[in-house]
Amino acid sequence: MTESTASSADTPASDAPSPAVVAPSTATTTPPPTRRTGWAWLALLLALAGGGAWLWYSDHQRAERERAAEIEAAQRIEALASRIEGLRRDVRGHGQRLQQADATNRVLRDELLGMGQRAALLEDQVKKLADANRDGALALRMDEAELLLTLGEQRLRLAADLDGARRAYALAAGVLDGIDSPRALNLRQALAQERAALDALKDDPRRVALRRLDALATALPTADTLPRPQAPAANAPWWDRVLSRLVSVRRSDAPQALSSQDREAGEIAMQLELALARNAIERRDDTALRAALQRADAWLLRLWPASPQRQAARRELQALREIPLALEMPTLGSTLALLRAERGG
Structure with a gap:
């Protein structure tokens, strides 16, 4: 486009009008600057709106994708947790089955061991039955001898019956004499040695101790057997003869019980200690016997004054404390043990 310009200002100013020269224009007219600027701002606003819309859309899409990824991750974690829990249940189930299998194996092993033991016992019985040296009569006599030896040993150990034990051992010797094996x-030979040791026992120490204890209880001094206080001599002063009938002079530190009540209680305690000693002899308890006799000796000193009867009773108590109560027979039961060893072999 071209523009027309006015005439130069170099021409002098005058009041006369000058003719204007107008050049013809061949181009189109341009829009005003304000309209062109508005279109530019509109384009810029549209561009900003489009960019913002695009940014919002892209951010929204990214948030949706992140949310979807989180949901998927949570689902995967939940699936993994459920799968892990299932694996744990499987492991526990396998552990329980292993424990059951182990218990079953132990039971089977015990049953196999029991079957093996029963088979070994059956084998031993078959061997014993197949033994040519073992016939019915011999086995019967050996059983009879074992029964008699057991009876004699138990009668001696439990009841201290020497006569019964001697009779049982004599019957066992007769049975063994009838065996030609x-x-x-x-x-x-072993039975002969055991019978000799049994005959050497004169009496059961327990019975001897009981008899001696009963004799001691019977021979204890009483108020009638105690020595009487000596009367004053005939040539003693008259006041001594008179006062001796009214006053009895004794030591204040004497251990004897003076009053009738004390003496009665002491005699009861003495009898109780003797009963405890008798019970200890029945049980063959040496410790309890010594303790009871020691207490009885203390009561003996308290109840009766010094006298020959008291000294004799104290000597008997000391002898009872030292007497053995157990049967000393080292060979007891040796024949029975040898018989069982022979039958087992």
């Missing part, structure tokens, strides 16, 4: 020779 060479194996009975050692049994007869």
Whole structure:
């Protein structure tokens, strides 16, 4: 486009009008500057709106994708947790099955061991039955001898019955004498030694102690057997003869019980200690016997003054404390043990 310009200002100013020269224009007219600026601002606003919309859309899409990723991750974690829990249940189930299998194996092993033991016992019984040296009569006599030896030993240990034990051992010797087997020779020899040791026992120490204790209880001094205080001599002063009938002079530190009540209680305690000693002898309890006799000796000193009867009773108590109560027979039961060893072999 071209623009027309006015005439130069170099021409002198005058009041006369000058003719204007107008050049013809061949181009289109341009819009005013304000309209062009408005279109630019509109384009800029549209561009900003589009960019903001695009940014919001992209941010929204990214948030949706992150939310979807979080949901998927949570689902995967939950699926993994459920799968792990399932694996744990499987592991626990396998552990329980292993424990059950182990218990079953132990039961089966115990049953197998029991079957093996029963088979071994059956094998031993078959061997014993197949033994040519073991016939019915011999086995019966050996059983009879074992029964008699057991009876004699138990009667001696439990009841201290020497006569009954001697009779049982004599019957066992008769049974062994009727056996012609060479194996009975050692049994007869051992039984002869045991019978000799049994005959050497004169009496049961427990019965001896009981008899001596009963004799001691019977021979204890009483008020009638105690020595009487000596009367004053005939040539003593008259006041001594008179006062001796009214006053009895004794030591203040004497251990004897003077009053009738004290003496009665002391005699009861003495009898109780003797009963405890008798019970200890029945049980063959040496410790309890010594303790009871020691207490009885103390009561003896308290109840009766010094006299020959008291000295004799104290000597008997000391002898009872030292007497043994157990049967000393080292060979007791040796024949029975040898018989069982022979039968087991």
